[in-house]
Amino acid sequence: MNASALAAFSRALRDPLAPGPPGLSAWNGSDVAPRLAVYRNNVLTALVDVLARTFPVVRELVGADFFAALGARYVRRHPPRSPVLARYGGQFPAFVAADAPASALPYLADVARLELARCLAWQAADAPVLAASTLARALADPPRLPQLRLRLQPALRLLRSRHAIVALWAAHQRDDVALALGEVDPAQPQNALVLRRDDEVLVVALAGAAAAFVAALRDRLPLGPAAAAGLAIDPAFDVAHALALLLRLQALAGVAAARASPATARRGASR
């Protein structure tokens, strides 16, 4: 096949109405259309299957048939640009938000964001886990606390939603999904912390203050301003409690003293 034949074959794979290139044949002279359709179906099935593996709760929420049609629309609009499909579906949440039939469920796009975050957390880079003893040593010097910088795990993702995405997602992990969903108020805003612990991806609901604290750490702010961000949301925010939670979740990768100011760096260099 030359370039134009390959282009025509490619078009026929993505568009059921497009004819294949000229010169396709069947040994028995039968119509080649059903044979070409095998390839078209393979492509679509393979990619919708990838989406179904990444977004299982979205699929359960809308049903298998609806999801197959939604997935097919996505595949046509956003075909993969790389043979590495581990990250395929990156635009799926935004696509769901803009898709008229799918957006009838207002929380669907945010559940998709949560599932995409889980997919990315699963394959994110590895990093050593900060030991409690190391953190304790760093915390033992109160005057320097505000300047401490905590490094989060590369797998960690934080999502904020106007919907109860953690509760919706968790209900779909239960045996009796319908019963569990009955106890969920989807209109309740929730923040989701997604991270990897011991080869398992966890989804944890965070209160607003804790989410603001984690968001500040993620944005590389030192401990002082990060705690202030939490306290600004809730005056009763307990930093020690939040740090204990992050330790338990293995969410921290490291701790470092504040970056030296230019003056101290010069002093250090002259020694």
Next chain:
Amino acid sequence: MRATTALPPRAGLGLKAAHLREALASDGTAVAYFEVHAENCMVDGGPWPAALERIGERHALSLHGVGLSLGGLRRPDRSHLRRLARVIARHRPRAYSEHLAWCGHAGVYHADLLPLRWDEPTLARVAAHVDETQQALGLRLLVENPATYLGFDGASLGEARFIAELVARTGCALLLDVCNAHVSAVNQGRDALAYLQALPLHAVGEIHLAGFAEDRDAAGAPLLIDSHGAPVDDAVWQLYEWVIARTGPRPTLIERDRDVPPWPVLVAEAARADQILARASDAAQEQA
């Protein structure tokens, strides 16, 4: 360049996420090697590459690519070759295989193995791509015969002749997928044994066995779909025995990607292949 394959001449299984626990517990006796899709290993980190490292301590690994598009119009993608080199450096597979197919065009990846016109220009192009891949990765590539559903008018070479020429020109090895040989024979109205006889069987470095689904074409003739979603068919087992009687024992993979059954079912299929391999091994010793 390394030998045809350093995989053990025994039965192996494709590594599925559903069976990760069993694979991690496997001691290498029932399953001699595991095969992984190269593209699935191209992640930054996490449980998958870590598990693969542990499994690789007790088993040979085979790396099976689906994304290089050897039959594509463009040269093998340099960034993909670099990703492959990184995976090979980390996991040290004993073999790396790819498909005699194209799988993308104009920057879009089609996620399927698409058919080639068996003619001289295609052969020259694929041979150049195989050469480049072998040089870039410093290994002898195994190239897999395809499952095809249609043909091309005026193709001047047959599929087996094309493969024989490719092996002769590039020194690559052949990954003989016996299920694909059967599926393509039915779908192209040709004789599977005649096809196998015309292949360069001396270059077979690995064998794939899988199941297929059955459909019908527009004329009502059988159209087999290479689904990897069923047990290995008896017709494929028969062809496999014929091949092994001629090649001697070769590493043999049970491929199952859909409707993956419980682990013991796959282990039993691997055991069936191992029995055939052991008989061939005994026969070879008696002759010697």
